[in-house]
Amino acid sequence: MKDIKWETLDRLKAGFKELEAKGEFIYMPTINLDYYPGEPYRSNYYGIGLLEQGEITFYIDLTRYHIQAPAIIFADTTSIKRWDKTKRTYEMRTILFSEDFMQSKLIENNVLNSFSDLSSLGGCVTQLNEVEFTNFLTLFKVIDSRVNSDNPFHIEVVRGAIYSMINEVAYMYEKYGNQTKALHSLDLRFREAVAKHCKQQRSVQFYAEYLHVHPKYLSHVISTETGMTASEWIQSQVVLEAKVLLQDHTISVGTIAEVLNFPDQSTFGKYFKKYAGISPSNYRENL
The missing domain is CATH 2.60.120.280 (Regulatory protein AraC)
Structure with a gap:
């Protein structure tokens, strides 16, 4: 497992x-x-x-x-x-x-x-x-x-x-609607965009331009709908993608950093630890 x-x-x-x-x-x-x-x-x-x-x-x-x-x-x-x-x-x-x-x-x-x-x-x-x-x-x-x-x-x-x-x-x-709560259309489009592009793009500015809205308006809607800022949502999705990849021990941490478009393994490790509270290696060891 x-x-x-x-x-x-x-x-x-x-x-x-x-x-x-x-x-x-x-x-x-x-x-x-x-x-x-x-x-x-x-x-x-x-x-x-x-x-x-x-x-x-x-x-x-x-x-x-x-x-x-x-x-x-x-x-x-x-x-x-x-x-x-x-x-x-x-x-x-x-x-x-x-x-x-x-x-x-x-x-x-x-x-x-x-x-x-x-x-x-x-x-x-x-x-x-x-x-x-x-x-x-x-x-x-x-x-x-x-x-x-x-x-x-x-x-x-x-x-x-x-x-x-x-x-x-x-x-x-x-x-x-989903669990009796209709999603704001911008919220839904943002979630879909992040799920699709988070391996390459991690800035709120990118998603605001992608969705043709102002970054402040995007952040307001996402915060209202999810309780998380747009930036926090992006960070959480990237960490979630990383956790899924880390479960496959045949993929090196360095390769995962490349897949998630980080410049190097060290930068990925710092990012993951900052938002997951644990290093990628320790997360993998604790599975």
């Missing part, structure tokens, strides 16, 4: 034989956070989770979500995820699936558009009312009943249920 940079379906299948694994998807009738790394990670799969009971805390990129049931969670492949494993008072069904699984025979434009829109967010969390919860539970029960079926078309049934879930999640997001 220490060397994980990317969590993969193959590693989950190999490490946990009890998982309901079929081709390019894994169905988890109950979640076990032992399946996931304790440190930040990216994944090569998408995930949809239905929180049925209790509460759970997790992070998508720099955003913390403390969710109470009933709720639906969507996470994509680009976001950095981390689970709080200290509380275990929850029940959740989860389906994990690859992009190839989604794209295969994907001909419905509305599904493709919903999938693209959700992926651009990095993830989505939405509370559900009783009717909405029942709808998602029904779709998960369809998957549960087909995952080990002898029916030669059972994979298509599972795929259809996932298509339906994606459209439902997209509708929930449009209706309620």
Whole structure:
């Protein structure tokens, strides 16, 4: 578990034989956070989770979500995820699936558009009312009943249920926003820009020009929406990217400094220690 940079379906299948694994998807009738790394990670799969009971805390990129049931969670492949494993008072069904699984025979434009829109967010969390919860539970029960079926078309049934879930999640997001809070459009565009460009750009001025706004206005909006200044958000995202890279022991600290566009390893080390409170080497040793 220490060397994980990317969590993969193959590693989950190999490490946990009890998982309901079929081709390019894994169905988890109950979640076990032992399946996931304790440190930040990216994944090569998408995930949809239905929180049925209790509460759970997790992070998508720099955003913390403390969710109470009933709720639906969507996470994509680009976001950095981390689970709080200290509380275990929850029940959740989860389906994990690859992009190839989604794209295969994907001909419905509305599904493709919903999938693209959700992926651009990095993830989505939405509370559900009783009717909405029942709808998602029904779709998960369809998957549960087909995952080990002898029916030669059972994979298509599972795929259809996932298509339906994606459209439902997209509708929930449009209706309620992310965790019932609509993001300021500038805040959302800033987060997307930082996630995309932080390996090369770390100045507020760059993002203000990129988003065609004044730096002071950008900082005001970000501070109001997130409680962090724009500069703090950028710094935190860079540190998060560095932590993910440091989990892969095959990549030297010097190479990570280059990947993150620091002039040298020493400058990267000082930056990381300043904002993470620990040196890159010590962080890696403590994984």
